[in-house]
Amino acid sequence: MTCISGKISPDVITYLQGRRSCSLSQMGDTAPSDDEIKAMIEIASRVPDHGRLFPWYFVVFKGEARAQAGDILKEAYLEEEPEASAAKLALEAERFLRAPLVIMVVSRLRPTKKTIWEQILSSGAACYNLCLAANAMGYGTNWLSEWMSYNDTFKQKIGLAPGEHIAGMIYIGNAMEQPEERPRPAQNEIVTYWTPDAALQRGTTYDPEKPVPYVKGFTFPDEVV
Numbered sequence: 001m002t003c004i005s006g007k008i009s010p011d012v013i014t015y016l017q018g019r020r021s022c023s024l025s026q027m028g029d030t031a032p033s034d035d036e037i038k039a040m041i042e043i044a045s046r047v048p049d050h051g052r053l054f055p056w057y058f059v060v061f062k063g064e065a066r067a068q069a070g071d072i073l074k075e076a077y078l079e080e081e082p083e084a085s086a087a088k089l090a091l092e093a094e095r096f097l098r099a100p101l102v103i104m105v106v107s108r109l110r111p112t113k114k115t116i117w118e119q120i121l122s123s124g125a126a127c128y129n130l131c132l133a134a135n136a137m138g139y140g141t142n143w144l145s146e147w148m149s150y151n152d153t154f155k156q157k158i159g160l161a162p163g164e165h166i167a168g169m170i171y172i173g174n175a176m177e178q179p180e181e182r183p184r185p186a187q188n189e190i191v192t193y194w195t196p197d198a199a200l201q202r203g204t205t206y207d208p209e210k211p212v213p214y215v216k217g218f219t220f221p222d223e224v225v
């Protein structure tokens, strides 16, 4: 492996400037090959990681495993909502079938207060590197959490240990259409060139009085808050 730091790559710049997620409705059924999966996970594992803790691991759902995981999801949903309709349960059972490949990135924290936050950030970077690698191999990606990521029954039945968190469910498949642009914040709203009396630009949508929508089941590890 040739390591790279600071090598000019205009292709990468163009790629990142146009990066977008692929909506699941636009995802086709061509899955990456096993070699491609291996290569994208290798790239996802190549993220900054303070203390070499490797605070993440990957679970691949491919082929039949997607329907089997869907059955577990359906069971978990039924536990939450015993009155759920058959149609809703069928929808839950098919969640993993919306893409030909789903890779779960799990954040597993080591009990060191010093770098808990950094371990979580590293998991996010792993998710994003996984997306970028898959994108550059020709696949659309979508990083979703949805209710399953915060459901203890699902997490336990899928094999996670207590205290492990789902950093992302990365849906991967061929993109059937290129997405439209979506609004991004203007730099003057989110960037401050610091001086001693500069007011930091926090973005126009930031209102400290307005809570963000509550995600059912979500709790930050105590060490982080």
Ligand SMILES: Cc1cc2nc3c(=O)[nH]c(=O)nc-3n(C[C@H](O)[C@H](O)[C@H](O)COP(=O)(O)O)c2cc1C
Residues within 6 Å of the ligand: 019, 020, 021, 022, 142, 143, 144, 145, 146, 147, 167, 168, 182
């Ligand atoms: C940690 C994380 C979890 C996410 N979970 C969801 C989700 O459950 N549902 C959803 O619609 N988008 C979710 N998103 C947002 C999408 O991944 C995507 O970023 C969004 O649709 C905007 O598209 P873009 O990436 O092209 O800007 C999540 C993003 C992150 C970083």
